[in-house]
Amino acid sequence: MKKLYFSMGLLLAGTAITAQSLMVKTAGNGEVVKPSTPTITKATVVWSNDFSNASDWVMANTSNPALDWSIETDPNAIPVLALKPAAFTTVSNGYAFINSDAAGQGATQNCDITIANPIDLSAVSSVGLRFQHSYRTFEDRRTVQVSNDNGATWTEFVITEGLNSEANQNTANPDILTLNISSVAANQAQVLIRFHYEASWGWYWAIDDIDIIELDPFDLKAIDTYGADIMTDFEYSMVPMSQVRPISFGMVIKNIGGDSLTGAGVDYDINDGSSSVETGSFGDTIIQSTMIDTLFGTSTFTPSSVGTYTITLTAKADSADADPSNNTMTRSIEVTNNIWALDYGTDEVQINQPGAVGVDSNGVFKIGNQFLSVGTDTIWSVEVGVGSNPASVGNDFFVEIRKFNTSISDWEVVATTPPHTVTNNDLGTLVNVDLNQSVSLRGLPIAQGEQYVILAGHNGGSFTERVSFTRAGLVAEGTVLFTDDNDALTRFGNKQRAMRIRPNFDRASNSAGVKENASVLVAQNMPNPARENTVISYTLVNNTDVTLTITDAMGKVVKTITRNNQSKGTHVFNVNTSDLANGIYQYTVRGAGSSVTKSMVVAK
Numbered sequence: 001m002k003k004l005y006f007s008m009g010l011l012l013a014g015t016a017i018t019a020q021s022l023m024v025k026t027a028g029n030g031e032v033v034k035p036s037t038p039t040i041t042k043a044t045v046v047w048s049n050d051f052s053n054a055s056d057w058v059m060a061n062t063s064n065p066a067l068d069w070s071i072e073t074d075p076n077a078i079p080v081l082a083l084k085p086a087a088f089t090t091v092s093n094g095y096a097f098i099n100s101d102a103a104g105q106g107a108t109q110n111c112d113i114t115i116a117n118p119i120d121l122s123a124v125s126s127v128g129l130r131f132q133h134s135y136r137t138f139e140d141r142r143t144v145q146v147s148n149d150n151g152a153t154w155t156e157f158v159i160t161e162g163l164n165s166e167a168n169q170n171t172a173n174p175d176i177l178t179l180n181i182s183s184v185a186a187n188q189a190q191v192l193i194r195f196h197y198e199a200s201w202g203w204y205w206a207i208d209d210i211d212i213i214e215l216d217p218f219d220l221k222a223i224d225t226y227g228a229d230i231m232t233d234f235e236y237s238m239v240p241m242s243q244v245r246p247i248s249f250g251m252v253i254k255n256i257g258g259d260s261l262t263g264a265g266v267d268y269d270i271n272d273g274s275s276s277v278e279t280g281s282f283g284d285t286i287i288q289s290t291m292i293d294t295l296f297g298t299s300t301f302t303p304s305s306v307g308t309y310t311i312t313l314t315a316k317a318d319s320a321d322a323d324p325s326n327n328t329m330t331r332s333i334e335v336t337n338n339i340w341a342l343d344y345g346t347d348e349v350q351i352n353q354p355g356a357v358g359v360d361s362n363g364v365f366k367i368g369n370q371f372l373s374v375g376t377d378t379i380w381s382v383e384v385g386v387g388s389n390p391a392s393v394g395n396d397f398f399v400e401i402r403k404f405n406t407s408i409s410d411w412e413v414v415a416t417t418p419p420h421t422v423t424n425n426d427l428g429t430l431v432n433v434d435l436n437q438s439v440s441l442r443g444l445p446i447a448q449g450e451q452y453v454i455l456a457g458h459n460g461g462s463f464t465e466r467v468s469f470t471r472a473g474l475v476a477e478g479t480v481l482f483t484d485d486n487d488a489l490t491r492f493g494n495k496q497r498a499m500r501i502r503p504n505f506d507r508a509s510n511s512a513g514v515k516e517n518a519s520v521l522v523a524q525n526m527p528n529p530a531r532e533n534t535v536i537s538y539t540l541v542n543n544t545d546v547t548l549t550i551t552d553a554m555g556k557v558v559k560t561i562t563r564n565n566q567s568k569g570t571h572v573f574n575v576n577t578s579d580l581a582n583g584i585y586q587y588t589v590r591g592a593g594s595s596v597t598k599s600m601v602v603a604k
Helices: 019-023 511-516
Strands: 044-049 055-059 068-070 095-099 109-115 127-136 143-145 154-163 175-180 194-199 204-214 218-225 238-239 246-254 261-271 276-287 292-298 308-314 328-334 349-351 365-372 375-379 381-385 394-403 412-415 430-435 445-447 452-456 469-475 480-481 496-499 500-502 520-522 533-540 544-550 559-566 570-578 583-591 594-600
Touching: 095 109, 127 143, 143 511, 194 204, 218 292, 218 308, 218 328, 246 261, 246 276, 261 292, 276 292, 365 496, 365 500, 381 394, 381 452, 381 469, 452 480, 452 500, 480 496, 520 583, 520 594, 533 544, 533 583, 544 570, 559 570
Parallel strands: 238 328
Antiparallel strands: 044 204, 055 109, 068 095, 095 204, 109 194, 127 175, 127 204, 143 154, 143 194, 218 246, 246 292, 261 276, 261 308, 308 328, 349 469, 365 452, 365 480, 375 445, 381 430, 381 500, 394 412, 394 452, 469 496, 520 533, 533 570, 544 559, 544 583, 583 594
16 A cells, blocks of 8 residues: 555664663764755766667666666656656656556566666766656665676666665655766776666656766765754754753765865854844864765754744855855754644654554554653643544544653653544544543653653554554654554664654643633743743632742742732732743642643743
């Protein structure tokens, strides 16, 4: 099942996870990436082909049933709506095309398209192969193969690696890819180029406008970005005030020039929507030609107010870049009052079973994200993205939260919600699930320095008995985890789409909690962040004694105000914060046997 709501084999094969392996995260190599906006490097073209003459190419296959590449002239032959019509520069006079989608389920493709006559590159010492292409991935393998001895031997350059490739990803239309093939083709007189494709009901690959170029000596390209230093933290698209931390980030950069680059690094700028709040740089390394490096940096800037912060990252090196237009990428982080998320909320796809391990299990399935807490707070509910598949209606799902227990070096379940039955109104939305485990336990306190895995799950069964959960933007390897019948956590080993699972720290998000505490209603302090003073408004349903308690991030009480026999109605606490250090605080208003806790920030 490829193009329906359930993607069997959708993710990279998982590996069994141990507690220690999650506690120590490693950086990825950044080689499997979502293609960037196409750019054309400034380089001298020494050979080109636009597929206008089919006799320039030789096709061969061991497909079952037999299927070769073809020279296609219809721009709308592309089987993916978002990538049609094909927008290659010379699309109307022909392009190379292989269509696994049209071959259907059960058919396999293994085929080559090879330039018929060898290319003389004996006078070219730095060789790049540049071409326009488009594709959508689904476990299909794409490689470029180069021979310098008229086809006796071949060297392979991998574009997508079958099962190890992110599923259902589109390129740009077109994507322009440049490969440094100097190691094989430089100063060689009998060079052949071929494109190799393997699939089984995958999607397609279309190629046009091939150039062999003499590479610029110094050319750096930004390949991908990270929204955190993934050596020490996870990537968050939304961070609540109680969890704000210094903004950190990373960038994957590639040397696509012919020579080594020294002083390779990244300049960054953080903007709060109105102005730049910090600039800086990180990294100072050497990157050899064709090599990729991933660099991480951490700013000294910690957000102190709600809003969206955009980080602009620009790759740099000691030498002047031949094409600086492809050196810059951006990341955004939204600071919220109460919502914590990793998913970026875009490019949604659905999953309802552990196809990641190649098994269509009918058993229990749970999948979610990992979070690292840097402050104290309480999770009152969890928002779960439910897919648009109507087969989910009438089926139950639940939320499970696990915490890493250092005393036993393992993960333990600390919260499980009652089941939620999917309705028609839930389809394609974020469903808020109360964290009600019992009458007395309405929320889950979390502590500074703790790691949590928050999972959405269903109890298995056939496809029509499951619930489809949505995933969105790509995050670092090791962030997304799942379990099946054996209940052991398994993580995905390359970049994956984060689950749309968002803890909510607002007590009002828990419907039972609101009813339970209706005798005391508390507003967010104003202003927030506070400097010299802040005002906390509260409303009492009945006359009662009222106590305000303010605690710091370590749980130490720093202020207490008590008012006896307070009359019902709305009142305010005027709080002097001039003697409080900058940081995040919790304030709790208690009265009539109930309480409400919220977070505030002091920033001077």
